[in-house]
Amino acid sequence: MDRVVEELVAALPEGAVVSDPDVVEGYRFDRASTVTPGRPRAVVRATCTADVQAVLRIASQHRVPVVPRGAGTGLSGGAAAVDGAITLSTDRMRAVDVDPAAMVAVVQPGALNAEVKAAAAEHGLWYPPDPSSYEICSIGGNLATNAGGLCCVRQGVTTDYVLGIEVVLADGRAVRLGGRTIKDVAGYDLKRLFVGSEGTLGVITEATLRLRPAPPPLATIVATFDDVVDAGRAVTAIMGQLRPATLELMDAAAVAAVEAVKPMGLAAVGALLLAQCDVGSADVAAVVAACESAGAAYVAATEDADEGELLLGARRMAIPCVERLGAVLIEDVGVPIPRIPDLVAAVEQVAARTQTRIPVIGHAGDGNFHPLVTFDPADADAAARAQVAFDEVMRAALALGGTITGEHGVGSLKAAHLHDQLGPDVLDLSRRVKAALDPDGILNPGKWI
């Protein structure tokens, strides 16, 4: 046992330091299946803030890297293990404490998103952020990536719900940023610097999350289009008029992939839009009209909540359904809303040029898309072409004034493209901030920064 591991064992509760290779193996990967992770020196399953502090103190002293890790459901390799590093898992830090009067939940990072939603619902309250993986992803990971989901178009993303955090810095100090007040401009907005920093600036050990009243019942509108360009025009028209609760797009290939698993009679469509608006509001008719004006082949609206959830559920199933077709490189590009048709057209061209299947799903109301670059992992040539396609889709998004990642994070998968997006001056600025907060560079090294 090396000295660092000895010190960890001495400092931490019994069982917190894991070195059994079979158990460690389960902490090496996240869900970015094409990333090859390193072999950690040890996995620490922290039970409290003090454990996290102990790990970072020891790591700092020995300049050993630390890879913070939530539930391991990340899609960009942000939690992938690093050779010789300590993987610091928060999966045992699961407390959720709701204060209904203050409308906040005080949450440890290992709590699952669905657990926070459930705890809030017990008090008639709602934690809106809803990554499609909400049943299996942790709040810590949501904070690390500033995760989004289907509700963002009206409700915003994770950072919009963070009133305060406790974060352990690289040197082991725990600091509290923000608090419980809704508006707070006292000092720099440091908490929002840590949110979305993918474990490179500190380890969030607690978050005070804002809750909302339970949402009103939603009507669901489904519209199919022969041509995805028409669907894009419908999105622009809808967003210019109103603020839907959901506005999702699936292209023909994505619809077909879901149909193959869960048939709903939607096989032969060019594109599908799913929208949700408040029951009884004028927005429902406005969305229907916008889809019809944009040339929808079929439009229907339902106020039945179960039927609406079935349709949304089909959308959430898209990634697992496409994964049945082969290995998948999951894009997360974003473009300004009027450029949606250009993005979809660019993806089609990339698919044709690289002879790769790329079904497209996306949070159309936010211009955030997940082209799913699909390939046979046993075919080395197909895998190479898929990598080219993956890169070209990100380049296309940047050429359209967009971003390489809207909600999944940069991780290890997109580091090169991040440099293209930010340019040398912003990278320099980012590195100065990183150096100010983690001078020895021990936090999640070898990822994008």
Place this chain on the structure above:
Amino acid sequence: MDRVVEELVAALPEGAVVSDPDVVEGYRFDRASTVTPGRPRAVVRATCTADVQAVLRIASQHRVPVVPRGAGTGLSGGAAAVDGAITLSTDRMRAVDVDPAAMVAVVQPGALNAEVKAAAAEHGLWYPPDPSSYEICSIGGNLATNAGGLCCVRQGVTTDYVLGIEVVLADGRAVRLGGRTIKDVAGYDLKRLFVGSEGTLGVITEATLRLRPAPPPLATIVATFDDVVDAGRAVTAIMGQLRPATLELMDAAAVAAVEAVKPMGLAAVGALLLAQCDVGSADVAAVVAACESAGAAYVAATEDADEGELLLGARRMAIPCVERLGAVLIEDVGVPIPRIPDLVAAVEQVAARTQTRIPVIGHAGDGNFHPLVTFDPADADAAARAQVAFDEVMRAALALGGTITGEHGVGSLKAAHLHDQLGPDVLDLSRRVKAALDPDGILNPGKWI
């Protein structure tokens, strides 16, 4: 003429460097009337990003401080001049360019908030953030303080509308952060670090602001209470059920101050709540019921937009009306919503203890309050007691788990209290970030950081 001013004159367009003492005088103060500003070396009225870069390059080279300045309507002394510094005004950088399809406005910092709203409205769009000073305050100042307003309770604050910024760093480099996409997690959230940094990290020279569709018509509910504690209970009940478009509170003294200027028959109330909800929604009845349950003396709702605007206008007039009673130290404290009655009670106790009038107005739905510490500036003893009261209200907010500033900023007025709020570790963290971005400390020195 000193050498720095000579270099400025040589580098900048004719007329951009102002040294006429009468003109300079108008650029020394903001609206924090109790702050005594210094005497700047020169005022530069920049016309473009390149001018701002030239100023910062020269200032960096000579290690001369720079005080960035918008419209000078700040309430905390953040733009107050510093002896020997360059005051860098953006008041000539006024361009507003709306892209209706992308639903963004690209705005220079000197544009007034009202000008952005008007430009958006020409396209049927809306820029929500609405500080009460929206007709005279600039977007640059709004960004510097992360300004709020009456609409925040539903629509959020300035930072929620910033998709991208161009910012000139202390060394004169201009960088672009963010862009035009709605969701973007590529790299650190640096743009939100600059927003709210009160000119201490860089000078924002352009912002890409998100616009919304024009809002639906609003009904206005007015409720009076004999006791402000009952009004506080109504706020908690409303916020637990729904998301109003506005939820404002005025205490008896604030109502009386407005009545004295603009009589509306509301003189003898203990507290007044103003709420707005979508016309035709069930929320109107829910707000009325919540006020009645909490013991309102009088409740009325109107769907008449003009009547609603008249009531909101009375609320916006509160600060100028109170200013007729004497000099005012404007608080900006925030507390968790259930602590509103405790805050109001604490303010009453401070007022009694210090024999100072402190009318209270506030954005109740966000728990953000403006106790207005009012005194006769010709009475030195009253002024000293007012300063004690000002300090004690901030201490009371902190004791209630709150903040010393929800939307006005720290500036020069609240620096000591900020240190109490943040504590030494967070201050150290803030200073490390400051040093990373402004190593010579030339940007707005002597304010809070």
